[in-house]
Amino acid sequence: MDVGGAVCIVTGASSGIGEATARRLTDGGATVVLAARRADRLERLAAELPNALAAPTDVTDRAQVERLVARALATYGRIDVLVNDAGQGLHVPVLDLDPGDLRAVFELNVIAPLALMQAVLPGMRARSQGAIVNVSSATSLRVFPGLGGYSATKAALNMLSQIARLEFAEAGVSVSVVYPSVTATAFHQNLRAGALARGAWGIIPDPPELAADAIIFAITSGEAHVLVADPPRPIVPGGDAWGALLARQSPGAAHPDVTPSAGRGEHGRTSR
Numbered sequence: 001m002d003v004g005g006a007v008c009i010v011t012g013a014s015s016g017i018g019e020a021t022a023r024r025l026t027d028g029g030a031t032v033v034l035a036a037r038r039a040d041r042l043e044r045l046a047a048e049l050p051n052a053l054a055a056p057t058d059v060t061d062r063a064q065v066e067r068l069v070a071r072a073l074a075t076y077g078r079i080d081v082l083v084n085d086a087g088q089g090l091h092v093p094v095l096d097l098d099p100g101d102l103r104a105v106f107e108l109n110v111i112a113p114l115a116l117m118q119a120v121l122p123g124m125r126a127r128s129q130g131a132i133v134n135v136s137s138a139t140s141l142r143v144f145p146g147l148g149g150y151s152a153t154k155a156a157l158n159m160l161s162q163i164a165r166l167e168f169a170e171a172g173v174s175v176s177v178v179y180p181s182v183t184a185t186a187f188h189q190n191l192r193a194g195a196l197a198r199g200a201w202g203i204i205p206d207p208p209e210l211a212a213d214a215i216i217f218a219i220t221s222g223e224a225h226v227l228v229a230d231p232p233r234p235i236v237p238g239g240d241a242w243g244a245l246l247a248r249q250s251p252g253a254a255h256p257d258v259t260p261s262a263g264r265g266e267h268g269r270t271s272r
């Protein structure tokens with residue numbers, strides 16, 4: 001799907017990766033619908049981006065999701081691209097996981113993307129085209145102690161996305177998953193509970209623009225799984241995904257023979 005001229009809903013557009021994606025999409029000639037809860041930030045961004053629409057939305061509220069999609073359709077007549085970026089971390093050991101916290105993060109990281117996919121699909125199907133990108137996490141490609149709650153939601157999103165990809169193919173709609181590593185956003189200040197995994201402090205975070213580039217690559221290529229890297233890297237989870245992630249963390253280590261516990265305490269790259 002070409003980005004130029006596309007109408008794109010971006011959730012989580014009020015900061016971080018979502019904001020960077022909205023800027024990159026606009027640079028590429030797209031029209032963006034900016035969705036998140038903080039209306040003031042969306043209004044400021046919309047004022048900077050030609051033709052953008054600020055659409056304050058709590059994506060965990062299905063009625064608000066339906067209003068968002070109806071407003072985008074009423075304003076622009078179609079939706080070509082959906083980027084499900086809104087998300088939150090939950091970085092505590094399994095023993096300390098509060099079920100209420102896990103339910104809340106599951107609502108945001110899994111149920112909200114589902115509601116958005118369901119809301120945009122009929123219009124995309126009617127036009128036999130569309131691209132959906134769900135923002136997951138590299139934490140769902142390896143096994144990191146302390147990230148059980150968060151990684152479980154992203155692993156659920158991965159599987160939902162892969163099955164949606166098969167089911168939506170007949171409608172001409174691609175569904176892709178993008179896997180950022182540690183990224184320099186407000187994410188780690190906004191965790192539902194817990195803190196960045198022990199040992200991860202030495203990681204050099206990626207700029208959010210790197211994740212935005214991977215999201216644009218997923219839209220334009222229709223690749224099923226894209227690891228955030230420079231350049232973005234298509235991967236096969238269960239195939240080369242671990243090797244690609246490890247190679248990215250340690251250049252030269254193409255496919256080392258490691259067990260999941262070898263990654264303890266790290267969930268991003270240590271050097272570029």
Ligand SMILES: NC(=O)c1ccc[n+]([C@@H]2O[C@H](COP(=O)([O-])OP(=O)(O)OC[C@H]3O[C@@H](n4cnc5c(N)ncnc54)[C@H](OP(=O)(O)O)[C@@H]3O)[C@@H](O)[C@H]2O)c1
Pocket residue numbers: 011012013014015016017018035036037038039057058059060085086087088089108135136137138139179180181182183184185186187188190
């Ligand atoms: N940063 C990282 O290290 C990292 C690594 C891997 C994956 N990711 C993933 O990347 C995505 C973006 O995160 P980020 O790093 O850009 O963090 P961020 O700056 O904290 O952005 C999170 C975004 O989600 C929005 N959001 C949260 N709850 C919402 C709700 N109920 N309804 C609508 N919007 C909501 C926030 O906006 P409002 O508060 O205005 O609603 C904000 O725009 C997430 O899915 C995250 O899991 C991040």
